[in-house]
Amino acid sequence: MPQTFSLSGTKLLALARAVLERGASFRFRAVGTSMVPFIRSGDVLTLSPLRGRQPRVGDVIAFVHPVTGRMAVHRVVCARQAAYLLRGDAVLEPDGWIRLEDILGRVTRIERDGRRVRLGLGVERFGIAWLRRHEALWELARRAGRAARQWKWVA
């Protein structure tokens, strides 16, 4: 008989892919903290198929993670031809360049405690992406500056 159940990572990926390939959206509960504060564990996300629209910088997208092979949801911080640099809003390291064929769809709705959350998906997404992309450069510059000051002190 039919029964409801919770989804494992493998099942979630397979079902999301199957539903999105049909041109329908896929609604599921997020698990994890890599997109805090814009997406929190337990939020319900609606994933929509790309329908020919290429992902853009700032978009929050679901993709097949190159290391785990599971579905992950992170932000596009840089786009280059058919590859996208993705990074979680709360993660130090980017996921690397992800190919278009490994992208499942775009997050178009976030719900928290039954209410819609818009922050993180509106125009502010461009600013968030810019900050996330350049944060690493700032960190490198900061470290370089610190090293230079230490060298000067020693010299």
Place this chain on the structure above:
Amino acid sequence: MSDNIRLQAVYAPSEDVVAREIEGELILVPIAAGIGDAEDDIFTLNETGRAIWKRLDGRRTLGEIVLDLAAEYDAPPGEIETDVAGLIAELLKRRLVVVP
């Protein structure tokens, strides 16, 4: 068979359902208003349910499916009928199957 489910009836999976066999389970995701909802409406079928679902091809009657299953599983047709009627009633209630 139950009052509403007849052996002469023919059913097929609804076009508004995605069925995928994953890790040995058959999982059904209904698509309502363009959304496949993993929060409320996903179902998995056990082995019996899976065997029945795979035979719902829009051509075979339930009676033919019962005989087919009874032969394959070497089980009394009466027991199979009960399982088939129960599953069809559940699938109809959730609009996962339709009359073609």
